[in-house]
Amino acid sequence: MSAARMGPRPLPLHLWAATMALPGSIAALPLWKNGLLPWSPHLRERGQTLRNQALGADADALRRALDREVRARLDLFLTGMERYRRHPYRRALPDPPEVWTEGAARLLDYGPSGPAGERGAGARTVLFVPSLVNRHYILDLSAERSLMRWLAARDVRPLLLDWGTPGPAERRFTLTDLVAGRLERALAAAVERAGGPVAVAGYCMGGLLTTALAQRRPDQVAALVLMATPWDFHTGDGEAARRAAAAFAPFRPLLEGWGEMPADAIQALFTGLDPLLALRKFSRFARLPPDGAEARAFVALEDWLNDGVPLAAAVAREALEGWYGGNGPARGRWLVAGAPVEPRRLALPTLALIPEQDRIVPPASALALARAIPGARTLHPPLGHIGMVVSTRAEEEVWQPLYEWLSSAD
Numbered sequence: 001m002s003a004a005r006m007g008p009r010p011l012p013l014h015l016w017a018a019t020m021a022l023p024g025s026i027a028a029l030p031l032w033k034n035g036l037l038p039w040s041p042h043l044r045e046r047g048q049t050l051r052n053q054a055l056g057a058d059a060d061a062l063r064r065a066l067d068r069e070v071r072a073r074l075d076l077f078l079t080g081m082e083r084y085r086r087h088p089y090r091r092a093l094p095d096p097p098e099v100w101t102e103g104a105a106r107l108l109d110y111g112p113s114g115p116a117g118e119r120g121a122g123a124r125t126v127l128f129v130p131s132l133v134n135r136h137y138i139l140d141l142s143a144e145r146s147l148m149r150w151l152a153a154r155d156v157r158p159l160l161l162d163w164g165t166p167g168p169a170e171r172r173f174t175l176t177d178l179v180a181g182r183l184e185r186a187l188a189a190a191v192e193r194a195g196g197p198v199a200v201a202g203y204c205m206g207g208l209l210t211t212a213l214a215q216r217r218p219d220q221v222a223a224l225v226l227m228a229t230p231w232d233f234h235t236g237d238g239e240a241a242r243r244a245a246a247a248f249a250p251f252r253p254l255l256e257g258w259g260e261m262p263a264d265a266i267q268a269l270f271t272g273l274d275p276l277l278a279l280r281k282f283s284r285f286a287r288l289p290p291d292g293a294e295a296r297a298f299v300a301l302e303d304w305l306n307d308g309v310p311l312a313a314a315v316a317r318e319a320l321e322g323w324y325g326g327n328g329p330a331r332g333r334w335l336v337a338g339a340p341v342e343p344r345r346l347a348l349p350t351l352a353l354i355p356e357q358d359r360i361v362p363p364a365s366a367l368a369l370a371r372a373i374p375g376a377r378t379l380h381p382p383l384g385h386i387g388m389v390v391s392t393r394a395e396e397e398v399w400q401p402l403y404e405w406l407s408s409a410d
Contacts, residue, residue, distance in 0.1 A: 010264045018077050022070045022073055077286070080281075084299060095108060096109055102186070103169050104166060105162060107186055110149060125157040126151070127186070127198050128148070128203070129200065130160070134304070136160055138304055138389060159190050161186050171312050179212045184213065196222075202227065207228070212341045224351070224373075226369060227353045228388060233323055235365055236362025245320050248261075297390075301386070329341065329369075350375065354380050355384055355387070
């Protein structure tokens, strides 16, 4: 049997949320029966119907039934979590060749070898830039779910930037160091390998960085793809962004000593977006056949989610206080190397993929960036933030449209 995983991270927070929420149903029973329990507007009618039914039931029998249900759901959640922690699946995909390295970062080449002229007239090199807080291999998750390998099989040469884990040098970085330094040098390596300008695709936080990159290096960026990229942090669900910035405040005094914001602290902020997500998904996982393809896909994705990367202290402050708290990008206050990042100045083919069911980046936030770029095209796949790149529908809804656009963009 495989050794138990450390995750899901942060484990104590997920356990606390579930064990507080489920028994809370018993504590809330008197309020519910007395009509004092507040309901969300879309649940109010259903709640009233259930209350009317409960008023006619035997009180002791109802409490016993509720207690049994709470225990059963808690057991299902813990069973699912333990099955995940002991599952034998481990990611074993070999990395493609590294064509550039600097510090902790490396550039992975998923395309065929040889000069551009030997790869076919339709070949296009695309530099993919992921987020800073999650590992790059969400775009190369498994043999069945790899956008990189799927594109490489279709005469596209994907180059994937792996930011790596911040070391002593990276812990001193700012966003300017990342964009005007490391990312620009990775782009230069991609351009040299391709023999000319390349398309650049940014996923989530990576899309903000590539927007700044395209403004700074228009001669090297032939086209821009924005995948679930936030811009206006105070639209769609502005309160969630402000809460994330406020939740960061307790960590701020510690960052100087740490030099970074730990991965578990970042995971805790994401958990705050939906505290009961772990309860729902591990309860569902417990019902799956453990040896089935769906269970393996769940474990593969969950392993990636728990393989987080810390943020350099200055980068964490700029992102959480400047982006989430101050809404700097949408207000024209986000500066890279002293100059504001202004999407309206971009003059290149741009595709914005904005998933309709995104709960991490509200679609309205991403749409604000697309609308700020002259002539940008938007696609709205009916998927979520992560599902847009790894779900069973990703190939049809995202991969194929992306490939077609890359093949036609000039």
